[in-house]
Amino acid sequence: MSITRRKFLGWLGAATAGTTLGKTASAASNKHFSGYTQSMGVLFDNTRCIGCRKCEAGCNTVNELPAPDLPFDDLSLLETKRRTTAKAYTIVNRYDTVSNVNVKGPLYRKVQCNHCLEPACASACFVRAFTKTPKGAVIYDASVCVGCRYCMIACPFEIPTYEYDEALEPRVMKCTLCYPRIEKGLLPGCVQACPTEALTFGKRTDLLKIARQRISKFPDRYVDHIYGENEMGGTSWLYLSAVPFKEVGMREDLGYTPAPNLTSGALLGVPIVAGIWPVLLTGIYAMSKRKEKIANQETEQAVAVAVEQANAEAKAKYAKEMEQVQKFKEKEIENAVKKALEEAAKPKAEEASDTPPEEADKKPSEEDS
């Protein structure tokens, strides 16, 4: 039995409906995640930063990174806008701003991994090389990394970098929030090195309180916004600034939706296509196979019944015929007997002794039918 065109289209329709309905149902059931409650973080206050690059040096030391081309106390590097590299997890850039009259000199921005509450890098990674730890750090496991660098594309802050210099087993490199140090109760390298506490380390919830306190205490020193409180669903690093954040090179177009939510819609299609479609199509195949099998069985059964019926009919016919034959024979015998008796009536004793052997021949033919 073959699949008709109508049936095929019907199944296709069912499959499409299944895909779309499945997506909406999943999206509606997404649980709201507002971050680990014990998450640690760092608050960067650019009104306190003096641009000394001690944080860069501190980071370099504790992470045992290669020595930079120019020493850390060479501040001429601030003339150019830099970004993080595989050899520098954090860098400081300088911005000359004018919008806040209370700011007399330039402002600085420290760049490093923001340790998102719901990291884009982790959601883009299909081997789960990134983990958001309950302590707040987003850490990387080089042993499972396949080097696809999707994380680098996914990160809205352009943080992960790649060891392009390494011929063998290059790794994705980024700030770890000094996870091993935090676990030991130590401060992250950059925070420890900062001479002015422009970097404040603490529980993210406490940092938000501190930040709000600073804004309310010195309203003309800060813009009334804590960057990272909600950006990309919230980050473990938080920022206070004297000027609008875009003036110090920070993106203000990111929105408050966590990265995984932005991609979950499209990515939900992946398990559906990869998981549900094979099952569905196999199912459809199995169903058609089963139908064929059932049809075959039914035919066989019908044939068997028909054969049986034919057999029974034939038997009955045969039996009838045999009966008739027997009756005929009996009649013949009777006639013969009569004749014989009539003949015997003429010659009595001679013909009466021939009848018993003929009766014995008739019995086996009855058993055969």
Added chain:
Amino acid sequence: MRKGRARLSWIGLILIVFTVSICLTGTGIYGAKGPSESAAQKRADIIHIDSMKAFGKLERPPVTFLHQKHTEALAKKNKDCTACHLVENNRLVPQYMRLKSTAKQEVMEIYHVNCIACHKETADGGPKSGPVVCGECHKDRPELVSIWQPIGMDKSLHYRHSKAQKEKCERCHHQYNEVTKKLYYAEGKEGTCRYCHQDITEENRISLRLASHLACIDCHSKTLAKFDDAGPITCSGCHDPAQQKLIERLKVVPRMKRNQPDTVFVRTSKSGIIDPKQATRMKMVPFSHKSHEEYNDTCRVCHHANLNACVQCHTLQGTKEGNQVTLDASMHRLNVNMSCLGCHELNQRDPKCAGCHAGIARARQQDPNACQACHMADVNQVAESIQYTQEKDLAARMLDSRIPVAHTFAESDIPENVEIKTLMNQYGPVKLPHRKIVQTLSGNIKDNQLVRYFHRDQNMLCQGCHHHSPAAKKPPSCASCHGRPFDERDPSKPGLMAAYHRQCMECHEAMGIEKPVATNCVACHQKKG
């Protein structure tokens, strides 16, 4: 055949898209150009002629008109203001070539006919003249940058005017009689022009802009006709910041005569009667009106709406005319320059003061003792003094009784150098020139009357650094409070390293001290040897 046509239409479509994109990019580049720094022409006389706005939406962009350029060009042709402005009641009318804006067509004609006629005439006589084609006047001129600054009458300028006018106040000051609908002079009721003449022209009063141009320029030009010396009559003369600086300022300005008190008790009731049984519970404030006049350039800094006593509008409960600002708020509100505390706090932003004060949260002073620096007079005592018309004397006496204290301790009591030896993992000790710092700070505020009254004792200055502990000659060391950083129990307190660095660096920044540079570690720290 059909296929060929389809292909042609596709090519056409692509061509259109291409052309449009080219055009768009072209305009984009053009738009992005803007005024380049070198080509920018800074002017104080830019007028945007948009008179037609009164008759509905503008059909063309407003004309960017350079007033002074025109007066200069006309002067060369021996023409004066009347070339463009009509005269009514012996005064120039500010509108161009008309007394009133009547109808759209009429006003438009006035501009078009007269402007173009003059431009044509000028062009016939000389090489340079104004445009005669629509789009050359009706266009944005981004190359022109306005540097226009408002100008106002300050104490010095006022005195120079009243002296020149031989104290004939009525030449400028007037009141409006609602019944006769005429201006009259009321002696002793003079006030700032802008009390009545505000931003826009209202029914019975013209806008400040109109009033000042009518009156000032009229008088200046008439004076100039008689004498050599008079006030400016050109745009830049008043509105160009560079020219404003050239206006003569008297160092010592005699007090204005407007029946203002020398010393007075700040009134808390509209009637001005001080009754010991009334609801006011605070002690009364003796106020030296005279010394506040000295520190301010204009009356309107405090008297922002009229020259009456504050309580006339700002009553204890607030009134509609006082915008519901209570007497308390009118005296104590921060971030405004017309309240007492607001203005005093603005003074703290002076770099000489900001070193200490920038780090102190801008909140109302909560120390109850601080209130008594102003609220010092018992109501009964004041009521009694008024009875015997001795209010002025009592207030003056009370103000004088606030003996200014020495700013700080005797030199011998101030440690000369302090060596900071904590946290020496990277560098050697820091030698802090302690006495030099104290002396610089006290020298800065030596002549500041405000400080002399409000820094109530010798410890006050020390508390800029030695803060949050009881004032004492020997305050506790920094390390006794500041220790390990990021203490969860006291998150707003910096650790010792940050406490030192921020105290020094933020003060230097606020005071505009450029050396030592904050990033030059070895300027303060000794190298570890």
